[in-house]
Amino acid sequence: MTRVLVTGAGGPAGVAVIRSLLRRDDVEVLAADMDRWASALYLVDADHRRLVPPGRDEGFVDAVRELCARDRVDVVFCTVDVELPRLAAARDDLGALLASPSLATLETCLDKLALARACARTVRVPRTELVGTPQATSGWEFPVIVKPRRGAGSRGVRVVASQAELDAVHDEEDLLVQELLPGQEYSVDVLAGLDGHVVAAVPRARLRVDSGVAVAGVTVHDEELVATASAVARAVGLTTVANVQLKRAADGTPALLEVNPRFPGAMPLTIAAGVDMPSLVLDAVLGRPVPERVDFREVANVRYLEDVFLGVADVLPAR
Known part of the structure; x- marks a missing residue:
């Protein structure tokens, strides 16, 4: 066991x-x-x-x-x-x-500026600059996105509508300014073996989002999204699982937003689509064989709260 x-x-x-x-x-x-x-x-x-x-x-x-x-x-x-x-x-x-994933992969993915630079020659990456640097002061087509360099769950992300508003942004939290992409956003759950080989990439359309977590969505067969997310995974040296967030540019090309190098909150949809990533990762980590490729089917989901009832005495005591 x-x-x-x-x-x-x-x-x-x-x-x-x-x-x-x-x-x-x-x-x-x-x-x-x-x-x-x-x-x-x-x-x-x-x-x-x-x-x-x-x-x-x-x-x-x-x-x-x-x-x-x-x-x-x-x-x-x-x-x-x-x-x-x-x-x-x-x-x-x-x-x-x-x-x-490895520590090097984690550090790259959790730093959005380092991620953009690591993937810029591999996939379409929106222009991304560090607030407070000369490169960030001009040349933007508004609106743009301002977001923390590190962080998750859409915390601290906001739309900036003009040059004057951008000039008023202060780099108190290590902020980035990024080109705003106009197209549909997708999350792609990617599973890579311990050798970096991509076993599965499952795109999801995030149809409703609450606090950065998708609460309604659908898996979609789109080879362009699969290829882009797989290329990102290889560029950052991914092993095990990451969630690659993509958004279409004006010409329809999928572009990289960020990578969450862990299991995402919407993983149940990927599992229901036929790719049980936690179970497959466990086998890979234990040195057991995993399939060369795992396909998925298109399914949709909605999420809801579920109660767990237990006796008061069964609640763990405070530390």
């Missing part, structure tokens, strides 16, 4: 990974989060629920390392952006296999 620890049990990505792995009869899932009210903690048995410090906490990595030793964990799945680089940096002495 393979013992798997999944962190980020309070987020939709953590819920998706836990639910995927719970369907396997050869896997024992432990769920972890910093919050005792994290919903997916209560998808597993009481003796498989764990609390950890916040990802930015000085003791976070040590706490995960101690859990791996105490619980005899074989594989760790991390679903939280802030936790990923810290665990990847400790990969060699974590005491368990880490199902995540």
Whole structure:
């Protein structure tokens, strides 16, 4: 029996990974989060629920390392952006296999400016400049997008309508200014083997988004989107899973917006389309054979809240 620890049990990505792995009869899932009210903690048995410090906490990595030793964990799945680089940096002495991209890939993807530069010769990338540099001051066709250089979930992203408004933007948060693309936006879930070979790329149209998470969508067969996302994955050296966000330029060409180098919150749609990425990643990390190519079907979904009821005494005590 393979013992798997999944962190980020309070987020939709953590819920998706836990639910995927719970369907396997050869896997024992432990769920972890910093919050005792994290919903997916209560998808597993009481003796498989764990609390950890916040990802930015000085003791976070040590706490995960101690859990791996105490619980005899074989594989760790991390679903939280802030936790990923810290665990990847400790990969060699974590005491368990880490199902995540390399630290170099994570650092490239989590820095949107570095990502744009890494992919500029491979795929269409909208013009992207760092606010406060001479290159960012002129030559724009408005409106443009201003966004944090680092961060996820559409936090801090805003539309700037004029040169005067752009001139008033101050670089207090390491901001980027980026060409605004007019076309349809897509998210492409990409699975790559440990050798970097792209096994699957599943485009999703994000039909309704709440706080950066798609709550209604549809998978779409579009070879141009698949080819673009696969090229991005190769450019950043992806292994395991990432979510590549694309948007069509005025001429219809798919262009790169950003890459989330982890399991996305909308992963259940990709799984329902026939590509169970968490399960496939587990096999790859364990050295088991995975298919050369996995195809998907077109399906749609809507998301809704689901309640988990339990006795008050069953809620984990505060740390």
